[in-house]
Amino acid sequence: MMKDSPSPPLEFSIRNLNESVGSLFSHVRSSMANMINQRTTGELGITGTQGSILFMVWSGRCLLAAELAREFGIDASAVTRRIDLLEARGLLTRVRSVEDRRVVRLALTPEGQAIAARMPAIFACVVDKLLSGLTPEETGFLEILLRRVLANSGDLAGLTHDATLYFEKKTH
Incomplete structure (x- = not known):
């Protein structure tokens, strides 16, 4: 006999799931x-x-x-x-x-x-379209946040040496 699955918390909703990070x-x-x-x-x-x-x-x-x-x-x-x-x-x-x-x-x-x-031009065009409407400052901030997320995951392969130094300074 299977145990019942735990119920999701009361604040859980499909809307929250679809809008989660x-x-x-x-x-x-x-x-x-x-x-x-x-x-x-x-x-x-x-x-x-x-x-x-x-x-x-x-x-x-x-x-x-x-x-x-x-x-x-x-x-x-x-x-x-x-x-x-x-x-x-x-x-x-x-x-x-x-x-x-x-x-x-x-x-x-x-x-x-x-x-x-030809792939770098395709990648760049797609990224440009996805980031359209963002200011250069917003794009830079997004890059910083995404690098921090990658650092938190332990996946440092996508980070430049400068970015890893940045996060080391911020955490010490």
């Missing part, structure tokens, strides 16, 4: 991903995720499938499927390391490089 984070992320996906699908003939993978390899941030899995927060088999699709499209190749045969690096084909090089 967590829900807003989720909606912003989803809107951003949808906007990127629309642009990449229409302009490049690939999904936003595929474009992001190509960009991560092109930028040198992720050269291994395991690095992509960590970056995107997905399991290795999901990354492998995405890499397989990009490889089948002729946008990416797997290159076995000569130093360690167990290591397989990812490399872009010339077509993959050309697509990856």
Whole structure:
């Protein structure tokens, strides 16, 4: 026999849930991903995720499938499927390391490089649209707050050295 689930607090409501910071984070992320996906699908003939993978390899941030899995927060088999699709499209190749045969690096084909090089403009256009109407000061403050949220999560990979120093000074 299952125990009854605890009742939500009296102040809980669907309105509060939809307007919570967590829900807003989720909606912003989803809107951003949808906007990127629309642009990449229409302009490049690939999904936003595929474009992001190509960009991560092109930028040198992720050269291994395991690095992509960590970056995107997905399991290795999901990354492998995405890499397989990009490889089948002729946008990416797997290159076995000569130093360690167990290591397989990812490399872009010339077509993959050309697509990856277009991703920063797509990202910037989407972010500009999302931030339209905000003043430069508001945008700067939002960046500071988001960096603090990332620092609180323990995910310091997205923070610059200067930002981590800023938060260390503020907390000491």
